[in-house]
Amino acid sequence: MAKVTGIDIYKLLPKTNCGDCNFPTCMAFAMQVAAKKAALDQCPHVSAEAQSALGDAQAPPMLTVTIGAGEHELAVGGETVLFRHEEKFHHPTGVAIRISAGADDAEIDARLDAIAKLHFTRVGEEIGVNLVAIDGEGVDAARFGSVVEKVHGKTDLPLILLSADAGNLEAALNGAAASHPLIGPATDANWEAIAEIAGEKKLPILVRADSLEKLGELAEGLKGKGIENLVLQPDAEDLIGTLTQLTLLRRLSLEKVFRPLGYPTLAVAAGSSSEADSVAAGAAVCRYAGIVITDETDPERILPILTVRQNVYTDPTVPNAIEAKLYEIGSPGPDAPVILTTNFALTYFTVAGEVENSKVSAYITVVDTEGLGVLNAYADDKFTAESVVKTVQAQGAMDKVNHNKLIIPGLVAVLRMEIQEESGWEVIVGPEDAAGIPTFLRTEWSA
Numbered sequence: 355m356a357k358v359t360g361i362d363i364y365k366l367l368p369k370t371n372c373g374d375c376n377f378p379t380c381m382a383f384a385m386q387v388a389a390k391k392a393a394l395d396q397c398p399h400v401s402a403e404a405q406s407a408l409g410d411a412q413a414p415p416m417l418t419v420t421i422g423a424g425e426h427e428l429a430v431g432g433e434t435v436l437f438r439h440e441e442k443f444h445h446p447t448g449v450a451i452r453i454s455a456g457a458d459d460a461e462i463d464a465r466l467d468a469i470a471k472l473h474f475t476r477v478g479e480e481i482g483v484n485l486v487a488i489d490g491e492g493v494d495a496a497r498f499g500s501v502v503e504k505v506h507g508k509t510d511l512p513l514i515l516l517s518a519d520a521g522n523l524e525a526a527l528n529g530a531a532a533s534h535p536l537i538g539p540a541t542d543a544n545w546e547a548i549a550e551i552a553g554e555k556k557l558p559i560l561v562r563a564d565s566l567e568k569l570g571e572l573a574e575g576l577k578g579k580g581i582e583n584l585v586l587q588p589d590a591e592d593l594i595g596t597l598t599q600l601t602l603l604r605r606l607s608l609e610k611v612f613r614p615l616g617y618p619t620l621a622v623a624a625g626s627s628s629e630a631d632s633v634a635a636g637a638a639v640c641r642y643a644g645i646v647i648t649d650e651t652d653p654e655r656i657l658p659i660l661t662v663r664q665n666v667y668t669d670p671t672v673p674n675a676i677e678a679k680l681y682e683i684g685s686p687g688p689d690a691p692v693i694l695t696t697n698f699a700l701t702y703f704t705v706a707g708e709v710e711n712s713k714v715s716a717y718i719t720v721v722d723t724e725g726l727g728v729l730n731a732y733a734d735d736k737f738t739a740e741s742v743v744k745t746v747q748a749q750g751a752m753d754k755v756n757h758n759k760l761i762i763p764g765l766v767a768v769l770r771m772e773i774q775e776e777s778g779w780e781v782i783v784g785p786e787d788a789a790g791i792p793t794f795l796r797t798e799w800s801a
């Protein structure tokens with residue numbers, strides 16, 4: 355389908371510039387609709403003829419697909435831009451851990467226990483794995499069904515049921531259909547049978563093919579049967595091939611608005627060494643995968659994948675800031691150090707983490723720099739001697755201790771004298787890098 359331009363949309367609007375859509379003019383609104391940043395129904399005056407003439411133009415270029423039910427339900431896809439800085443990415447990649455139904459029960463239990471522990475706190479945010487993929491290859495319907503039932507009973511995470519055998523999938527769904535799993539893969543050989551099972555229960559389908567042409571063909575076939583909740587898996591031979599196809603898929607769906615490929619994607623990062631799989635999963639996150647499946651359960655292999663995801667999916671339009679206030683680390687007493695930093699979340703949590711590592715209880719007094727780090731805030735006049743003194747006084751840090759020493763970040767050592775003169779406190783220059791805080795507190799700090 356040819357891309358609908360802002361001018362095409364403008365021609366069908368009332369052209370009264372009434373502003374009821376919260377845009378100043380019909381043209382401005384049309385441009386935002388064309389860019390998928392506004393929906394046509396935000397104009398209350400748009401005619402039914404225009405609605406129908408624009409048809410798919412108002413539909414998002416990539417469908418959002420929901421997997422699972424309840425608290426842990428996961429939405430993937432629904433993206434609107436190729437690059438995060440153009441707007442933001444909406445739905446972080448779902449990280450799935452694969453369990454083989456052919457493994458013995460003790461191994462499956464051990465993997466489920468390990469999966470339950472794959473949750474971390476990073477930069478003040480809870481992050482963790484999102485799905486469990488149960489691979490039914492090489493087992494019969496009875497075994498696949500019993501493993502799915504067992505996993506479903508032991509985890510709240512959404513499920514992906516993997517089997518090319520539609521009969522096995524149907525058996526497995528007996529105990530788990532209400533959990534709204536993603537099922538598949540639908541391929542050239544089985545897509546009609548899988549469509550029948552998924553259609554009845556309105557389940558999302560994983561579609562797998564070794565070319566984008568075939569993926570589009572299968573997606574169109576499934577759509578023709580009334581099934582639109584699809585996740586596409588390009589079946590490439592190696593990591594380079596997978597990343598290339600994921601990138602092409604994203605470009606075709608968002609830049610060309612090519613509807614047959616306008617769905618979230620899935621990549622499997624498994625089968626190599628533990629390190630290589632972890633790297634492959636991180637690369638797939640960076641290259642737009644909606645879901646990544648891995649066999650890894652070691653925290654040290656999963657945390658880097660989740661960290662990449664957290665970095666890629668942070669909203670660049672919202673300052674990553676924490677509340678500017680006085681924080682206590684440990685149980686600080688009157689001799690505790692008072693450490694100054696900014697309210698950029700990454701800076702604060704890095705400093706707080708290193709203070710915890712030092713085992714020295716401390717106060718951290720946080721200046722509101724509108725989410726900027728130390729040097730950026732200093733360069734932008736948001737971290738000045740005046741703002742520092744006002745903040746520390748307002749937060750009452752010095753009232754809690756029996757000394758008058760303030761530790762400032764080494765990166766703004768230039769502010770030391772100014773803060774000292776303005777406040778009368780003894781200003782100590784701390785390390786430039788937060789990694790130096792434990793040594794500094796243990797060896798150089800004394801009240």
Ligand code: SF4
Nearest residue numbers: 371372373375380397
């Ligand atoms: S509400 Fe409709 S008619 Fe009014 S300015 Fe917006 S697009 Fe134009």
